[in-house]
Amino acid sequence: MSASPPELRLENQLCFAVYSAAHAFAQAYKPHLDPMGLTYPQYLVMLLLWEQDGRSVNELGQPLQLDSGTLTPLLKRMEKGGFVTRQRDARDERVTRIHLTEHGQSLRDKARAIPTALLCASGLTLDQLNTLRDQVRVLGENLRE
Amino acid sequence: MSASPPELRLENQLCFAVYSAAHAFAQAYKPHLDPMGLTYPQYLVMLLLWEQDGRSVNELGQPLQLDSGTLTPLLKRMEKGGFVTRQRDARDERVTRIHLTEHGQSLRDKARAIPTALLCASGLTLDQLNTLRDQVRVLGENLRE
DNA sequence: CACAATTATATTGTGTACAATTTGATGTCA
DNA sequence: TGACATCAAATTGTACACAATATAATTGTG
Numbered sequence: 001m002s003a004s005p006p007e008l009r010l011e012n013q014l015c016f017a018v019y020s021a022a023h024a025f026a027q028a029y030k031p032h033l034d035p036m037g038l039t040y041p042q043y044l045v046m047l048l049l050w051e052q053d054g055r056s057v058n059e060l061g062q063p064l065q066l067d068s069g070t071l072t073p074l075l076k077r078m079e080k081g082g083f084v085t086r087q088r089d090a091r092d093e094r095v096t097r098i099h100l101t102e103h104g105q106s107l108r109d110k111a112r113a114i115p116t117a118l119l120c121a122s123g124l125t126l127d128q129l130n131t132l133r134d135q136v137r138v139l140g141e142n143l144r145e
Numbered sequence: 146m147s148a149s150p151p152e153l154r155l156e157n158q159l160c161f162a163v164y165s166a167a168h169a170f171a172q173a174y175k176p177h178l179d180p181m182g183l184t185y186p187q188y189l190v191m192l193l194l195w196e197q198d199g200r201s202v203n204e205l206g207q208p209l210q211l212d213s214g215t216l217t218p219l220l221k222r223m224e225k226g227g228f229v230t231r232q233r234d235a236r237d238e239r240v241t242r243i244h245l246t247e248h249g250q251s252l253r254d255k256a257r258a259i260p261t262a263l264l265c266a267s268g269l270t271l272d273q274l275n276t277l278r279d280q281v282r283v284l285g286e287n288l289r290e
Numbered sequence: 291c292a293c294a295a296t297t298a299t300a301t302t303g304t305g306t307a308c309a310a311t312t313t314g315a316t317g318t319c320a
Numbered sequence: 321t322g323a324c325a326t327c328a329a330a331t332t333g334t335a336c337a338c339a340a341t342a343t344a345a346t347t348g349t350g
Binding site (some may be wrong): 004005007009010011012013014019022024025026040046050051063065086092111112115118129132133136137138141143145 | 160
């Protein structure tokens, strides 16, 4: 059994750096989201609903790249938590529309402080963050092709 | 209800770009790992064992940043799949040591082709990949502090 | 209009993640 | 040496992720 080639070493993998950073982000968000009662994926849904309320499950899943198998139970937990309501569209009964509750809407003000805190925790300048974000976004798009 | 500020828009978040790229990586690995019967996190464990066999659960969890709650069931599935063996250390019965089976060892040769395929799928040059990996690694380290 | 194809969501089953607790083994020190 | 802290895994409970399938509503076509 010879030594492992460099391309197969864990520490040299871009995929692992990304995998690990994704988990680190979720942990870094935790102290900000726990007091609100949100998990990190739930927070992503809130971001979308704060931008535009009343989206369908599909309209949430498309930007997030998540299907109903993930979103349906997640949204049910968010409903139970009092953040959103889930109701069938009257025009098309196949569609479930997700609306923010008043409580859900009101959380946006509290969330305003989070991006600054995370920027600080990232140790990056705003320019570095934007550049890195664009590079990682392109990477994700390429991988999905 | 006013418009959502730019810092709170999903598409502007570095965390989401990373989260999304991590999932895209797992999907991109799938066609290469499925034929071997490995999942992506199991592949990460294989990378570590190919580097050094006979690690303890902790010695796997430390570089991966995963605890026994994740690793114990994952390693049991890998044992059932015939990739590794799990046995208590004779010197210290608290420790479980993970060893590659012959089959597990033999997969390293098949895995050699994967990094090149993924480099290609990433759409990056090797230099770009290395630079991006280092930046994302530093980001993860900063977030964990 | 009947009916097959399509669409949107929900459900089921498997596999991570992670906090919190439990279990059993080892080390320490009065 | 014997009570006690410490340590490594395992276990339990909750929450994603995603493939595959099921269900129900809508659309398209003859």
